[in-house]
Each structure stands twice: as C-alpha cells, then as structure tokens.
Amino acid sequence: xxxxxxxxxxRNSQKAREAILDAAERAFAELGFGGASIRGxxxxxxxxxxxxxxxxxNKDQLYDEVxxxxxxxxxxxxxxxxxxxxxxxxxxxxxxxxxxxxxTIEMGHDETRGGSAYARLVVSFxxxxxERSQNMTSQHYDPIASRSIAAMRKVMPELDMAAAVRxxxxxxxxxxxxxxxxxxxxxxxxGRCNDSDTEEIVGATVAFSCAxxxxxxxxAVNQFDEKVE
Amino acid sequence: xxxxxxxxxxRNSQKAREAILDAAERAFAELGFGGASIRGxxxxxxxxxxxxxxxxxNKDQLYDEVxxxxxxxxxxxxxxxxxxxxxxxxxxxxxxxxxxxxxTIEMGHDETRGGSAYARLVVSFxxxxxERSQNMTSQHYDPIASRSIAAMRKVMPELDMAAAVRxxxxxxxxxxxxxxxxxxxxxxxxGRCNDSDTEEIVGATVAFSCAxxxxxxxxAVNQFDEKVE
DNA sequence: GGCTCTATTAATCAAACGTTTGATAAATCC
DNA sequence: GGATTTATCAAACGTTTGATTAATAGAGCC
Numbered sequence: 001x002x003x004x005x006x007x008x009x010x011r012n013s014q015k016a017r018e019a020i021l022d023a024a025e026r027a028f029a030e031l032g033f034g035g036a037s038i039r040g041x042x043x044x045x046x047x048x049x050x051x052x053x054x055x056x057x058n059k060d061q062l063y064d065e066v067x068x069x070x071x072x073x074x075x076x077x078x079x080x081x082x083x084x085x086x087x088x089x090x091x092x093x094x095x096x097x098x099x100x101x102x103x104t105i106e107m108g109h110d111e112t113r114g115g116s117a118y119a120r121l122v123v124s125f126x127x128x129x130x131e132r133s134q135n136m137t138s139q140h141y142d143p144i145a146s147r148s149i150a151a152m153r154k155v156m157p158e159l160d161m162a163a164a165v166r167x168x169x170x171x172x173x174x175x176x177x178x179x180x181x182x183x184x185x186x187x188x189x190x191g192r193c194n195d196s197d198t199e200e201i202v203g204a205t206v207a208f209s210c211a212x213x214x215x216x217x218x219x220a221v222n223q224f225d226e227k228v229e
Numbered sequence: 230x231x232x233x234x235x236x237x238x239x240r241n242s243q244k245a246r247e248a249i250l251d252a253a254e255r256a257f258a259e260l261g262f263g264g265a266s267i268r269g270x271x272x273x274x275x276x277x278x279x280x281x282x283x284x285x286x287n288k289d290q291l292y293d294e295v296x297x298x299x300x301x302x303x304x305x306x307x308x309x310x311x312x313x314x315x316x317x318x319x320x321x322x323x324x325x326x327x328x329x330x331x332x333t334i335e336m337g338h339d340e341t342r343g344g345s346a347y348a349r350l351v352v353s354f355x356x357x358x359x360e361r362s363q364n365m366t367s368q369h370y371d372p373i374a375s376r377s378i379a380a381m382r383k384v385m386p387e388l389d390m391a392a393a394v395r396x397x398x399x400x401x402x403x404x405x406x407x408x409x410x411x412x413x414x415x416x417x418x419x420g421r422c423n424d425s426d427t428e429e430i431v432g433a434t435v436a437f438s439c440a441x442x443x444x445x446x447x448x449a450v451n452q453f454d455e456k457v458e
Numbered sequence: 459g460g461c462t463c464t465a466t467t468a469a470t471c472a473a474a475c476g477t478t479t480g481a482t483a484a485a486t487c488c
Numbered sequence: 489g490g491a492t493t494t495a496t497c498a499a500a501c502g503t504t505t506g507a508t509t510a511a512t513a514g515a516g517c518c
Contacts, residue, residue, distance in 0.1 A: 459518105460517105460518095461516100461517085461518085462515100462516090462517085463514105463515090463516085463517100464513105464514090464515085464516105465512100465513085465514080465515100466511105466512080466513075466514095467510105467511080467512075467513090468509105468510100468511090468512105469508100469509085469510090469511105470507100470508080470509075470510105471506100471507080471508075471509090472505100472506100472507095473504105473505080473506090473507105474503105474504085474505065474506100475502105475503075475504065475505070476501105476502100476503090476504100477500105477501080477502095477503105478499105478500085478501070478502105479498105479499085479500075479501085480497105480498100480499095480500105481496105481497085481498095481499105482495100482496080482497080483494105483495085483496075483497095484493105484494085484495080484496095485492105485493080485494075485495090486491105486492080486493070486494085487490105487491085487492075487493085488489100488490095488491085488492100
C-alpha cells in the first residue's frame with residue numbers, strides 16, 4: 001500500500017530541480033523574463049513555491065541556469081564537431097556550416113525534450129540589447145562564436161574579419177529563426193512549407209548560408225580591388 | 230508672466246499621446262510585454278499614469294498601437310517600392326530584395342526617432358509563438374509578406390512556393406537581426422565590424438540574401454530533376 | 459533511538475502591478 | 489456666458505509579484 005506520493009529523499013530532489021528548470025524554460029520562452037512568474041513556474045512544475053528559492057536563489061539565477069543547461073549541451077556538440085572536422089585537414093564550407101548549424105537546429109526541433117521552448121528563448125535574448133540578455137549572450141555564446149569565426153576564416157581566407165563576423169551572425173540568425181518554429185512558414189505557404197522536417201531544413205539553411213557567405217567574400221575582394229586600382 | 234507649463238489643450242494632447250507611444254516602445258523593447266510597466270512608461274513619458282488608460286484603454290491596446298504605428302509606416306514604404314519597381318517590368322532579384330529590406334533596415338538605424346527600439350521589439354515578437362505575438366505578426370506583417378513572396382516568384386520562377394516562403398523568411402530574419410543592433414558584431418570583431426554604416430549593411434544584407442535565395446532555387450530545381458530521372 | 463542534514467511545507471511580507479475613480483481645470487460649443 | 493467636452497491629476501482599488509520565515513518530515517549515520 002501507500003505512497004506513490006513523491007518521496008522526500010535526495011533521489012527525488014534531482015527530479016524537482018529538473019522539473020523546475022523545464023517549467024521555467026517554458027515560462028521564460030512564452031512570457032519573457034518579466035512576464036514569467038515564480039508562482040506560475042512552481043505550479044507548472046508541481047512543487048512548492050519556496051523550492052525555487054531553495055534550489056536557485058532568485059529569479060535571475062534561475063534564468064541563468066535555464067540557459068546554461070542547454071547552451072552547455074549544444075556548444076559541447078559544436079566544439080566536438082569542429083575538433084573532428086579539422087582533425088583531418090581543412091573542411092569544405094558546407095561541412096563546416098553544417099557542423100555549426102545542425103546541433104542548433106536539431107535542438108530546436110526536439111519537441112519531446114523541450115528544446116523548442118529553449119529555441120524561442122535564445123532567439124529572444126540573442127536579439128535583445130538589455131543588460132541581462134547581453135550578459136547571457138556574451139557569457140554562453142561568444143566563445144563558440146569566436147572559434148567558429150576563426151574556423152570560417154581558415155576555410156575561406158578571402159573573408160576579412162568584418163566580413164567573417166557578419167557571415168557568422170547572418171547564418172546564425174537564419175538558423176535561430178528556423179529553430180523558433182512559430183508556424184508562420186506553414187501559414188504563409190498554406191501548409192506547403194513544412195517546418196518540421198529537420199533534414200530538409202538543415203539542408204536549406206546550410207545551402208542558403210554558404211551561398212550568402214561566398215557572396216560576402218566576393219564583396220570583400222571587390223572592395224579591396226577598388227582600393228588598389 | 231506665468232506658464233511655460235504644459236497647456237491643457239488639444240494641441241498638447243497629441244504630444245502626450247506620442248510621448249506615451251515612444252516611451253512604451255522603449256519599455257516593451259527592453260523589458261518585453263510582461264516586464265514593462267504602465268507606471269514606468271508613464272514616468273518615462275512624463276505624464277500621469279491614468280493618461281495611458283485614457284488614451285489607450287489598456288496595456289494590450291497600447292502594445293498594439295505601438296506596433297501599428299511603425300508597421301504601417303514601413304509597409305507603406307515597401308508597398309510603394311514594389312509598385313514602382315514592377316511598373317517598369319520585372320526587376321532583378323537584387324533590386325527587389327533591396328526594395329524589401331532597405332526600409333526595414335533603415336528604420337532600425339534611425340536612432341533619433343526611436344526606430345532601433347522598435348526594431349528589437351519586432352525581432353522579439355516575430356520569433357515568438359505565444360498568441361499575442363502571433364496575432365501581431367499575422368495582422369501587421371503577413372499581407373506584405375505574401376505580396377513579397379509572390380513578387381519573388383515572379384522574378385525567379387524556379388522558386389516553388391515552399392522555397393519562396395523559406396527564401397523570404399530567411400532574408401527577413403537576417404535583416405531583422407542587423408536591425409536589432411545589439412553591439413555583438415563590434416564585440417566579436419574588436420570593433421572592426423561597424424554595424425551602424427547603413428549603406429554598407431544594406432549592401433551586405435542584400436548580397437547575402439540574393440546569393441542564398443539563388444541557392445535555394447537551385448536546390449528546388451535539383452530535387453525536381455531527381456524525381457523525374 | 460537520538461542526531462544531523464536535506465528537503466519540503468504553509469504562512470507571511472512589503473512592494474509593485476494594471477486599472478478605476480472622483481474631482482478639476484481648461485477649451486469648445488451654441 | 490452657461491453647458492458640454494476634453495485633458496489632467498492624485499488617490500485608491502484589489503491582485504499579484506519575488507522573497508523570507510519558522511516549522512516539520514524523512515533519510516542516513518553512529
């Protein structure tokens with residue numbers, strides 16, 4: 001008899017922590033930092049309100065841990081892919097961009113594990129200029145961004161620093177927008193544009209980005225020519 | 230003698246309305262819908278708190294009017310540019326994309342009139358999946374999107390519907406991200422990437438998008454070939 | 459079986475929230 | 489010039505917010 005009720009031991013405490021993070025992720029994604037409420041998150045996670053302050057001291061730190069959890073996982077994948085790729089010489093631009101964009105896009109399409117909520121969260125703070133968002137971006141994403149930009153310049157030496165940074169940011173913004181999956185593509189195409197076929201989207205995003213990057217590289221070369229002629 | 234104080238007549242009331250909209254735009258952009266407060270907006274606008282409910286019934290309607298004001302202006306520009314362009318035959322892809330992206334990017338770079346705050350607001354709600362954001366996007370931006378997509382297919386008949394929708398959404402996401410101007414480009418390039426030279430950015434964005442779109446078109450053609458062979 | 463540490467609870471706090479109210483000036487109308 | 493409309497204000501409404509507290513229940517150790 002007795003309890004299928006939640007136990008009070010340490011094993012359960014990890015469950016509670018994860019449940020809080022999951023609920024917070026959904027809330028922050030849908031309502032923003034200011035719009036999400038600790039009470040709502042607690043209710044959604046099925047825990048007492050005070051537990052959130054017990055595990056995470058305050059709302060700010062909760063927000064930070066939500067982002068850290070996912071950013072750590074994706075960036076580990078991207079770093080590993082870069083290691084693998086450059087271990088056997090200099091890759092093609094296509095291989096490089098797929099290595100950078102695939103983990104991002106796949107996380108956004110992982111509906112079962114809550115990745116799509118996080119996707120919308122990233123899009124939101126990575127395009128915001130308030131201090132909290134800027135901190136999140138620079139802390140969690142600037143390191144991999146710098147490494148990626150350096151990698152792009154190895155693959156395409158014609159890219160000067162400014163063009164490479166632009167190329168990276170443009171590509172990432174495309175990947176993030178397809179991550180967010182707002183359903184707008186389906187609406188605008190009357191259902192003909194499927195935004196949930198991951199492979200199709202990775203293919204389209206990589207093709208779009210690589211062509212765009214090559215165009216930026218040519219622009220850079222042409223500008224240089226103008227100056228010397 | 231007496232008052233340099235604000236007058237209570239109708240001429241001043243328009244000033245108050247505009248001041249509220251400007252302050253609300255900044256607040257919504259920085260803090261999100263939930264994070265922005267009527268009190269803060271009133272303080273920032275220099276008006277009594279109740280005035281906001283007097284001119285705009287509630288927070289939701291204020292939000293809507295903030296977006297409507299700017300979206301109306303930009304989309305009028307884009308529609309006019311499309312009219313002009315197609316009046317003299319079918320334009321090049323470059324001309325078309327510049328017509329679509331320039332008004333957007335220029336508004337985001339108009340620091341003096343508050344356009345850059347609106348830019349961040351658009352990026353945020355256009356990538357969100359909550360009901361309020363979806364409504365804003367579909368009401369204010371779906372019509373011009375549909376017209377733009379149709380225009381792209383006239384210029385590049387190889388684009389099927391799905392590819393054209395993707396091409397449009399990818400291009401817009403790039404333009405929006407450069408609009409948002411978070412300062413990240415400067416940070417990642419140690420200042421070598423200037424994100425405030427409007428002409429340079431329009432040029433880079435158009436070049437990147439057009440190359441990407443042509444790549445998507447080629448993908449579509451190749452997939453068709455695979456099916457028939 | 460008592461002790462200690464971790465996990466959890468309900469109750470409570472001051473502050474801030476969006477919204478409404480009633481009063482009052484000034485401008486407009488007839 | 490009296491009536492009406494528009495614009496503005498300070499104050500208050502009830503609710504919700506993030507955070508803290510003191511009490512307690514269970515697990516693991518000796």
